[in-house]
Amino acid sequence: MPPYKSQHLFQLCNSHNWDAVEECYNEVKTALADEDKCNKPREDTILKLNLKYILKFRDDWGNTPLHIACFNGAPPNAIECLLKLSDIAGLGDDKNAKGIVLSHEVVTTQITNDGSTP
16 A cells, blocks of 8 residues: 555545545555565554654645544544544544644534634
C-alpha cells in the first residue's frame, strides 16, 4: 500500500465518498495485519506517520477530514473509520489546551453545530 497524498482523506470527505473512507481504513487495517513483510516494524511506523499527516491536513479554515465528515453529515461508519484511523495513527492522545482529546472535541463541536472550529 503506497503512502497517501496529504489531501487524500480530506478530498474523500469533501466529495462525500464515504465508501472510499471505509476502504482506506480497511486497507490500513489489512496492511498492519500482514505478517509476511520482512521490514514490518519500519513499514508500520511509516504507515502510521503517513496516517497522522493525512488526518491532520487542514484547509484554509483549519478543518480536518474529520471536521468535513461531521459537517457534511457523514454516516456513522465513516466517522467511526476516521476515528479508528486516528487511533491507529496515535492521534487519540492529542489534546487541546483544555485537556480535551481532539477527535472527541471535533465530533462534539460538529454535533452541537455551533459553527466553531477547535
